[in-house]
Amino acid sequence: MTEHNRKNKNGAALLARGKRSIFRSQWFYLLCAEVVIAIITGIVNPRFFTTSNLMNILEQIAVLGIVSSGMTMLIISGEIDISVGANIGFSSCVMAMMMRGGVAPIFAVLVGISLAVFNSFLVGLTSRVFKAPSFITSLAFISVFEGIALAITKGSFQTIYGMFETIGTSRLFQLIPLSFLISIGAYLLVHVLLSNTKMGRRVYAVGSNPTAAFLSGISVNWTKLGAFLFNGALVGVAAMVLLSRIGAAQPSTGSGIELRAIGAVVIGGTPLSGGKGRILGTLFGVLLMGLISNSLNMLRVNPYFQTVTFGVLIIASLAVSVLSTYRKRARVKAVSEGSVEQ
């Protein structure tokens, strides 16, 4: 092995930039799949390529995208929160009830987001304090959040038609859904956080090797709790967007989104074991899910099979990532054996 040091403008030596083939990136495969699906659907049903349909897709994946952004960070940190759906139900019910009670929407939304943050923090806190996997504590909190939401709403639908529609339904230049732009904001925020801040480095470090992180001065507990807080904030925003779009809330609002969000993150190449992953993959994972459900509608496939497709999709993405690790392992092995022989 040789060193490829080079000088940059200022004379400081830098390591070679290093090129990684895009064929090793999960998002590239997702993009290919998306292009193929779009073309096939477009050929069978030309209505697919109309602007209104494409914008509909973007609108449909906005909430999932916001939830998945927070989930990406959480999963990279080595944790998980499967109560995000119930959290959305709970906090959107609280927002809707406050609005119905005459509270200013902005205030209701702030309370709702704070509640979502608190809920997610609680999931993380119980997990850290009781040293239990967050999978288990968040599983328990699903019932807690759902139960409280049922109790305060008495199980009834909380409609707020006409009170709070702007965020979920308005479109920039009469074209781009505002909710989609909010989700892009969420992706960007998580991206910046992960790549450009100390917090991001901590998240990767505790996900990759918590002991090494601790011995380097990182507080593992606070880093993970930070990821939960952040996840909660995005869940709150998602609840707000969803409430605004539907115009009503009930305890089961948002249920099932946790699985689709985790699915999108995994499809995007972030392993559940943590320490790895990028938000770009999640973005394309979310897009793929929106695209597939839209194109199955366009192709008039039985809606029941759409659920099946989702499962198959996750398995397929696992296959892709396993294959690429195999190739990498073979390479690492060749390299290390080569160095022994010298």
Place this chain on the structure above:
Amino acid sequence: MEQSATIVSLKEITKIYGQHRALDRVSFDLFPGEVHCLVGENGAGKSTLIKVLSGAVTPEGGEIFLSGKAVRSLNPRQAIEMGISTVYQDAELVDSLSVSDNVFLGDERTGKIPLMVNSKGQLDQVRQIVDTLHMNLPVGVLVEELSASQKQMLQIAKTLYRDAKVLIMDEPTSSLGMEETRVLMDLVRTLRSRGMGIIYISHYLEEIFEIGDRVTILKDGGYMGTYPVSQIPVETVIKKMVGRDASMFFSRQPVEMGQTQFEVRKLARGGMVEETSFSVRRGEVLGIGGLVGSGRSELVNLVFGAEKKDSGEIFLGGKRVHVRSPKDAIRAGIALVTEDRKKLAMLGGRDIVENTSLVHNENFKGPWIDAREEQVLTAKIVKELSVAVQDRLQKIEELSGGNQQKVIIGRWLLDDSLVYIFDEPTKGVDIGAKEQIYNLIVALAQKGKSIIMVSSDMPELLSMSDRIGVMRNGRLTTILDNDGISEEELIRHFIGVPNAGGEQG
């Protein structure tokens, strides 16, 4: 040779791991009713020999005889059927089951009602075994309530119930106190008188001379001979354990030492490290030696704040520093290069830049990452330590062991610390990288840093240290000036027989 009488006999066994000969033509045999001891330094091949005996690994060369019959290879099942069993420190017991249930685990006795366990019958049988051996072992209580020595008794009782012919005891007394050790020794004698063959491994030579019939000595995987314990002096055993090439020593440059820079007073943590005080001067390398499990890593973890101390004070440059966590230690100017880089140091799956700048970014920077700076710093480390890398996106696990270690050490060089603690700095590192790491440590000393170096590698300790602290049973027993100490003297201190033989040795 009288193979007919032996229970087990190994002839010229060779076991190779990669390039390394873990065992090189080692012979070993065991007769019924004898205690055959196995001695050697850390890494001499004792564990590998045990693994061969229990069928866990297959040797590349040599012959194995069981009760005089040659077997081609020994698998774990055959080993168990032959009645070879090993007593481990803690393993193989189910904490939530009772003592008798553990003995019968997987082989439960049913009573009159089918499928129901006959607890009373089991209890009585175990009580019988325990009573005949005069063990202090309550049979009805849960295993989690037992002490370390009682757990060992239980394992022995279990092997007796299974009718074991060969009992392998690997460092059985390392977690026992004096009284418990004495009880265990009595038990071993009882077992021997019942015709059992016992393989006894211990670092503590006094135990071997107390209980052993014969002793086999291993050194760096090589066979140094088997001797009747009554006919070999302790000195000869020690000499055969440690004698080695002078070429394994590194000759370092002397460094001018300054004032005392780092001081630890009465540092302690119950059950791990007894009250320990020491100090290190500027430019000094304090080696810490001792046997595996003597509390060396625990001591440095306490100093670094990775373990909570019960009491004790730490002074840097004459000022007291409060170290409650690694973060406090790093801020104060203490760096710890841990042992076991894979488990304790490497961020697997992350690239070289992130691994190198981990400590710097976390402790000495604001909330934003300066991508340019961290790349410049990484390139600097790569150049200074001549790390063989391809590019900045390379993942740390794709590097060789020596290069990984350099990246990990480099992590601590970006910001000046005052005290550098190295825990096994050259473990699993090839010779070339080893020498670079030694030079680096000396260079740090030249800059006036205080170095604490924990090592199991005797030549490393002797050639690098200005003084050597000896840990034994969680206690820093003595600090020796390293002026012409021999390896034999040092190992005497490790095993706790510093004066046996005196000057004649």
